[in-house]
């Protein structure tokens with residue numbers, strides 16, 4: 010939160026992006042990016058969950074409330090979920106949830122859903138870089154943050 | 161290779177495991193036309209059964225080692241090298257058979273088209289490997305070494321023969337590997353040319369190889385008698401569907417993922433499933449052997465425990481708020497949710513509530529997100545913990 014104000018003063022806006030990732034694919038992919046010494050934008054904050062099926066849509070709203078400018082959800086490719094079907098649940102939930110986003114005032118461009126497997130370190134790097142750029146263009150997301158601050 | 165004939169009953173190759181003969185059903189007169197059957201009367205004890213069919217065997221097992229191996233990239237993809245069109249263009253594996261004492265020529269190097277001894281042999285490395293456009297981006301790792309070996313084998317069998325090797329880089333990393341390649345060049349006279357081959361075609365019974373020697377900056381044309389392609393290693397066909405059945409991960413080339421590339425190289429993310437050999441990626445024999453040994457010892461370590469350690473991450477139900485809607489039961493991929501009766505003192509069932517069987521629960525948390533009354537939480541990943549992590553930003 011304080012970093013927002015700092016950056017706004019210095020002119021450059023650095024978005025905060027919360028990534029909800031599953032332990033078995035995307036987290037491992039991000040880990041591989043690290044062990045392979047790849048570089049990507051530091052704007053992403055990872056929250057590891059066992060599976061994308063664990064992701065409660067409320068987490069995403071909560072993330073915006075707590076100051077996120079963008080949210081990324083990523084897990085195993087369809088058919089590859091460690092728990093066989095968790096990502097299908099996530100995908101179904103996502104389709105229903107995404108349509109509600111406009112209604113509650115969240116620009117759907119701030120939300121991203123992707124599949125990144127444990128071997129796709131490069132995909133992870135590109136994904137984070139692209140989303141950071143995209144959210145940067147949209148500017149800070151303050152509407153929900155002020156809700157969170159009021160609490 | 162279509163160079164020799166074999167009997168209808170044969171052992172696939174001398175080192176086959178298990179080392180027992182098989183019947184070529186498509187050509188066996190007894191199976192096809194119900195004639196002959198002489199083999200059954202001479203074999204003792206009665207080990208030939210013509211009626212045997214494929215059967216599905218169900219077995220309870222405690223661990224799986226996946227060692228499904230590799231296959232070669234279809235050489236036909238590389239039209240410029242003439243494979244499939246020119247008889248004397250063969251793959252490295254075929255050369256291996258040709259040089260083998262149990263091979264179709266009894267170990268004599270003779271070319272497939274007319275059986276003559278080839279005096280000039282060109283080996284082309286990196287066919288499909290390190291070539292993202294036409295093949296795969298990775299290095300197949302074993303070709304540098306086996307090509308060097310082939311040039312030696314060739315020289316030892318055809319003393320007045322000359323071998324040429326077109327290579328991109330010589331990757332001889334490994335104990336005594338570099339020395340081995342030097343020996344092929346210095347002692348056995350293999351001519352190494354750094355550069356790619358652009359075209360292979362036939363002219364007057366010769367196979368003409370056109371290529372570049374980038375070290376001297378010259379175009380070269382070699383009148384060869386035989387060409388051997390060091391074709392890329394690729395994953396087995398169907399490797400992806402196999403992985404999905406087993407619940408293990410794979411990369412874009414369909415090689416299987418280790419749990420961790422450095423620290424858990426033979427484990428997979430699925431407990432009880434281990435990996436060995438080239439199903440993980442290109443590797444040579446010593447590496448495959450050590451991986452196989454490692455996987456076997458991991459399995460033995462697993463089996464030597466009286467009790468199995470399990471992850472403590474399981475779901476648990478808050479019985480005061482659960483209203484028995486069974487959304488969790490429908491969502492759970494492991495059938496770990498059970499119906500638990502709440503009874504009064506008289507033993508009359510008042511209601512049914514969800515209960516997690518902790519021995520079966522794998523801790524994916526799908527039920528947690530599915531629960532409308534927020535009555536299930538996942539140990540280690542509770543809602544509270546996630547919100548706390550979010551609040552820390």
Ligand code: FES
Nearest residue numbers: 031060084085095
């Ligand atoms: S474990 Fe990765 S999506 Fe389910």
